[in-house]
Amino acid sequence: MRRINYILLLLLLFMGMTTFLYQVREEREQQYLSHTATLLNTTYQASLERYAMAMDTIFTSVRRHPEAIPLFLKGMQSPEPEQAELRQQLYKLLQPQFRDLIVRGIRQWQFHRRDGSSYLRMHAPAAFDDNLLSVRPSLQMLQTQPIQRYGFEAGRLFIGFRFIHPLFRQGALVGSMENGVSFRELSQDLAKLAPDQAFLFLLKRNTVESILFSDTRQYFQSSPLSNDYLLDQRSLADIQNAPLPLQALQQQMIAASLDHELAQGEPFSLALFHQNLGYSATFIPVLNFAQETDGYILALHSAPILTSIQWDFYRSTGISLVVICLLGWLVLNLLRQRQLTQSQAQRLDSIGQAVGEGIYVLDPQGRTLYVNEAATRLTGFNADKLMQGNLHNLLHSHENNAQLTLSECPIFVTALNGGTYEADEQFRTRTGELIPVVVTSRPLMEEGQVTGVVTVFRDISERKEHERRLEELATTDPLTGLSNRRAFLERLSEELQLIHRLQHASTLLMIDFDHFKAINDRYGHHAGDQVLKHFAQIARDCLRQTDMLGRMGGEEFSILLPGTNLDGAAHLAEMLRERMETSPTSLDGGEIAMTLSIGLTALTTHDHSPSDVLNRADKALYQAKEQGRNQVVSS
Incomplete structure (x- = not known):
């Protein structure tokens, strides 16, 4: 029974293919026939236009001839036998031109009067004065619309294509000239x-x-x-x-x-x-x-x-018969291959579900082919959302929130071009939280061609937090939370580079506590630490976000004021000195009053290193100490 059904299916398929091939044959024939009709019609119209241009040339030469039109007009107005003589003169005058027309295949040339009667037939000069208006629609149309025109028309003796030009005198229609070409x-x-x-x-x-x-x-x-x-x-x-x-x-x-x-x-x-x-x-x-x-x-x-086209149809029909015979064998092989592929896919899926890293696979167009369970767990999205949505737009958050399309994404593009991409990136979870991940992306190859991109990612939030803490320890003073000497000098070096490039005003302040050793000796180091922290808070309140405050060591601090000249810096230094003088540090055992000595200097294009600026600021600070402390000195 299955074999019969299979044979019937193949017969139906063959009939369908034969019907399709016949339709293709019909379409190709119609396209060719349509092209043939268009081409021939164009050729026909071009031939008529060529004759029309020749007739226009003839008419123009007759109209410009100094004798032709006057002879025609005079002849129509003259009585017999003078009219016959004038008709004969016009015939002889135009005879050379008529012989040229005969050579070109134009054998009909006639002049009509205003009423439609024939005045002169160059091809039959003995026949004239017969009225053609009743049997010639072209002449009837000329009575109401005196314009040049051409078309097919059957007359009593001649059947062919006629080209008619009206003749005017002082704006009034007086007759017409006609040329004819036979089929x-x-x-x-x-x-x-x-x-x-x-x-x-x-x-x-x-x-x-x-x-x-x-x-x-x-x-x-x-x-x-x-x-x-x-x-x-x-x-x-x-x-x-x-x-x-x-x-x-x-x-x-x-x-x-x-x-x-x-x-x-x-x-x-x-x-x-x-x-x-x-x-x-x-x-x-x-x-x-x-x-x-x-x-x-x-x-x-x-x-x-x-x-x-006909033989193509015969060949295609024969080929389709051979194809149908081979189809059964191919279907069995395809089914066997499908079972093998499904088995391999199940094994790979089991492996993918077992690993802890997130895995997803995209095809060359960016469509999601596969996501494992870890990918859904790490991102919070369910598998259907990741499979059906634009996975790149859902997950990947580029640096500085750059809005990059999939075709610009390095994770996808590098692997699609056959390379391997490894880097730290940020992925967005279902709640909108950004998590740091390490990403490895490789091309999926089949028979030497890239057929997709495999991406593996792992959450590195703990590692990033550890790195952040190490960076903080390396650049931050643990007591005050301010930048340490290393971080401050790096920022000062960057500012010097900007000074050389942009030549804007910036100022450096060096700050030292007056008699700080006496505080440690009298109240202890804990009290000294509280004084330093108190100063750090007062200084933060006085500074802008662009300013930088750092602890250079012991009780010595520095402030960098980008975009601030000496006058502005001196005003800030004086305000900071006054606030520290009037704001003693509160301790459990009472209050500790402190004063500051401040030296300041402007950064210049002659400064080649932070030490150049620090030396001048130290000299200004030394002068403040020498002059009695608790003051601001510029250098």
């Missing part, structure tokens, strides 16, 4: 532009039978493609020697029932086949002066591309 001439022109095609002319039956004289109507026969159209036998005779199976192609077009397509008045093409060779039949509508369809140009030509 045969146009088809020869098209054959030059598209030499591999044969052209036929189909004309609407009602257009021919209502206008043409009987001797002209004999050139048309009923078209086998549609009862509404007649076929120009002359065009059929012209292509008899073309290397085309005309009868076979005609039978296929008859079977296609083209009445609906012909009624649309739009270009269209058919794909035809004979003895496994492809042919194209393209129908281009021929529009009259009212932009209505009076007929079609039918172009036939061999189409190797259609042959190729």
Whole structure:
């Protein structure tokens, strides 16, 4: 039973593939046919435009001729026999130009009067004075809209494309000039532009039978493609020697029932086949002066591309049959591979869940493929949130809160480019808390290609806290909580570099307690420590956040005032001295009054090291001591 179901499934799959391939074939054929129709229509329009430009040139030369238009006007106004003489003069005058036009395939040239009657036919000078207004819509349109135009039109004797130019005198319509090109001439022109095609002319039956004289109507026969159209036998005779199976192609077009397509008045093409060779039949509508369809140009030509499309379909169908036969074998192998892959994935997942470090895997597009239990425990997010959300945006907090996208994240980009990334980073937990982590990121390789990024991270909060404490011990005075000598000198060195670069004002204060040894001797070292801590609190209250206060050793302190000149520093030093003098240190056994001696100096671009500044400040401090203590001295 399973085998039967399997065979039925394969048969359904083959039928589906065959249907799809047939649709692809139809689409390719339609694309080619549409392109063919567009190209031929463009060629047809370009040919008409070329004739139109030639007619414009002829009209311009006649209009500019010093004798042509005056002869035409004078002839229309003169009685017989003078009019006949003037008509003959105009004919002789334009005869050289007409011979040039005949060479170019333009065999119809005529002048009309204002009322639509013929004044002169260059191609038939003996025929004139017949009124054409009733059978020529182009002349009727000229009466109401006297503008130059061209289009297809059937006359009593001539069927073809007419190019009409109105003639004016002092702004009033006095007549018109007309040139005509037959379909045969146009088809020869098209054959030059598209030499591999044969052209036929189909004309609407009602257009021919209502206008043409009987001797002209004999050139048309009923078209086998549609009862509404007649076929120009002359065009059929012209292509008899073309290397085309005309009868076979005609039978296929008859079977296609083209009445609906012909009624649309739009270009269209058919794909035809004979003895496994492809042919194209393209129908281009021929529009009259009212932009209505009076007929079609039918172009036939061999189409190797259609042959190729058909054989592609045959080959694809055969290949699909072979593929279906192989599919069963492939499915069994794929199922076996799937079971093996699932087994390996389960083993890897068990390993990942057992380790204490957080692990997650991203594909090259940044989608989450895997997270282990430790990752959810360390971040507080559940597994679904990490799998479905943007894991990078959820967890990674870049330095200085930089808003980096995944494509800019070094953890992801380094591994995606085949490298290994190891660094301390910050991850955000579900509560918004930032935890320090050490991250290792490596590429996931399959067959030499990077298919993902594996990231392992571990919480290092305890290590960071330990490092912070060590850093604090290395840079902080344990008694006062101020910066120690090492940290202060590093900050002073940085400020000197800024002075050299920016040349702004900064000042250094050196502070020493007066008779501090006497306090230790009288009250003990504990009391001395309380005095130092009392001073540190008073100094903090007087300083800005940008200022730096440090204990240089014993009872000696320094203050760095960035962006402060000597006057501002002296004012601050005096305020600090007065506050310390008026604020004795309170102890259980009473109060201890203290005074300060302060030396200050400005940092300059001549200072190359902190010792240069400290030496000047020490000298100023020494002067304050020498001058009686409890004062501020500048150097």
